[in-house]
Amino acid sequence: MSGTDTVDRTPDAEPSRTADSKPARAEATSAERASAAGQAGNLAAGQAGNLAAGQAGNLAAGQAGNPAAEPARKPGGEPARTAPATAADRSPEPGRAPEPGGTPAPVFSVRNLWKVFGHRPDRVPGSDLAELTPEELREKAGCTVAVRDVSFDVRPGEVFVVMGLSGSGKSTLVRCLTRLIEPTSGSIAIDGEDVRSMDKNALRELRRHRAAMVFQHFGLLPHRTVLDNVAYGLEIQGMAKAERRARAAEMVDKVGLAGMEARRPGQLSGGQQQRVGLARALAADPEVLLFDEPFSALDPLIRRDMQEEVVRLHRDEGRTMVFITHDLSEALRIGDRIALMRGGRVVQCGTPEEIVGSPADDYVRDFVQDVPREQVLTVRRAMRPATLGEARGDTGPTVTAGTTVAEAIDVVARDGKPARVLDGDRCVGIVDFKCLLNVVAGLDGPQRGGRLEKAAA
Numbered sequence: 001m002s003g004t005d006t007v008d009r010t011p012d013a014e015p016s017r018t019a020d021s022k023p024a025r026a027e028a029t030s031a032e033r034a035s036a037a038g039q040a041g042n043l044a045a046g047q048a049g050n051l052a053a054g055q056a057g058n059l060a061a062g063q064a065g066n067p068a069a070e071p072a073r074k075p076g077g078e079p080a081r082t083a084p085a086t087a088a089d090r091s092p093e094p095g096r097a098p099e100p101g102g103t104p105a106p107v108f109s110v111r112n113l114w115k116v117f118g119h120r121p122d123r124v125p126g127s128d129l130a131e132l133t134p135e136e137l138r139e140k141a142g143c144t145v146a147v148r149d150v151s152f153d154v155r156p157g158e159v160f161v162v163m164g165l166s167g168s169g170k171s172t173l174v175r176c177l178t179r180l181i182e183p184t185s186g187s188i189a190i191d192g193e194d195v196r197s198m199d200k201n202a203l204r205e206l207r208r209h210r211a212a213m214v215f216q217h218f219g220l221l222p223h224r225t226v227l228d229n230v231a232y233g234l235e236i237q238g239m240a241k242a243e244r245r246a247r248a249a250e251m252v253d254k255v256g257l258a259g260m261e262a263r264r265p266g267q268l269s270g271g272q273q274q275r276v277g278l279a280r281a282l283a284a285d286p287e288v289l290l291f292d293e294p295f296s297a298l299d300p301l302i303r304r305d306m307q308e309e310v311v312r313l314h315r316d317e318g319r320t321m322v323f324i325t326h327d328l329s330e331a332l333r334i335g336d337r338i339a340l341m342r343g344g345r346v347v348q349c350g351t352p353e354e355i356v357g358s359p360a361d362d363y364v365r366d367f368v369q370d371v372p373r374e375q376v377l378t379v380r381r382a383m384r385p386a387t388l389g390e391a392r393g394d395t396g397p398t399v400t401a402g403t404t405v406a407e408a409i410d411v412v413a414r415d416g417k418p419a420r421v422l423d424g425d426r427c428v429g430i431v432d433f434k435c436l437l438n439v440v441a442g443l444d445g446p447q448r449g450g451r452l453e454k455a456a457a
């Protein structure tokens, strides 16, 4: 399977999509999620996001410009529910080896990854050919660059979203991670281990136990019951019947399908089928779950439901996830960090707050322009310095530093007074009507005035 450009749909790659779960590696992430999850439509409170205002966080290195002609598209503009900056760290990116202190070693570490399809693809990365437009390259060399010099780390316990329009290279990228598609050049490590040098057995192990893939079209077996579908992957792994059925039952319960164990896929709604797929991927208990647009085919409401399911599972178990989507609101809702792709490149990689608050270029700015900023950005971005008196005062409302601007507006409006922003016990700033509304109006931060200037232009 590896070594070809085709997509692997064998049992090695779990057929459906999933969320995941696992021991609490997510620290702040999960905790933040906790608040985020349950409350529909509304931004979570109290997330410990720790973005310093306006700082553009970790942009993926070296990814600038971008050829590819991509049709402008509207981001859906649905309220984004989650703004949590992964509290943990914001560390300086690189490093594929475990780092001393601070940031935990990445689960996946990808450096300068290229995937070129077509005739003699190896000549393209780093050569003049790579500078051609996609059309020229196709004509002159018969090649398509699907992934172009991409570098990023996926940290333990985070939901890492890869977002981009159709054709931007997302599926190719995620499939390269476990070599369901063979990369053309670059390096990929999982827990520090070189994926590109793995042999067949190691790859099988990788796909089954370490980084299971959940596809959009989750091939459920129609003649099998829900329980047996969920147990299927375990059966392939050779787990004894009683054990795998017990584990499958646990997973069925976990995804909210208790009581439906004996049904067949045909007797389930689309959303329920997705849950079966989810349970199946969870049953294998992989370290990382890779989702390739698992919810694209679902109705909006069911989709929302499934997103919340992912957030919930992630909150409960903190499993690392790489989640592909073309939908910005989905990315903002579930991502701890988002890598935004265009024409095979990652044009920006950062928290939802960084992407929305500090877009790296005009493309990203256009992409996020309809996002309700107040639901994604936190008071860290809005606040002004406290005067001595304010900092010492202990009356009036307070908000935590991870509170969204929307929530802070609510607090300040109800109280009629500015709120102190607390980081632990410490007052780190003040939010009043003016600075909160500046965020809503797009008058905050480094892009100060960007929106309005644009509108006026």
Ligand SMILES: Nc1ncnc2c1ncn2[C@@H]1O[C@H](COP(=O)(O)OP(=O)(O)O)[C@@H](O)[C@H]1O
Binding pocket: 005, 006, 117, 118, 144, 145, 146, 164, 165, 166, 167, 168, 169, 170, 171, 172, 173
């Ligand atoms: N097997 C292939 N052969 C040739 N070109 C491909 C192949 N798979 C994908 N591509 C091209 O690579 C680019 C990225 O595709 P893909 O990764 O599927 O994007 P996305 O998942 O973001 O929609 C597209 O231009 C697509 O046409």
Ligand SMILES: [Mg+2]
Binding pocket: 170, 171, 172, 293
């Ligand atoms: Mg795709």
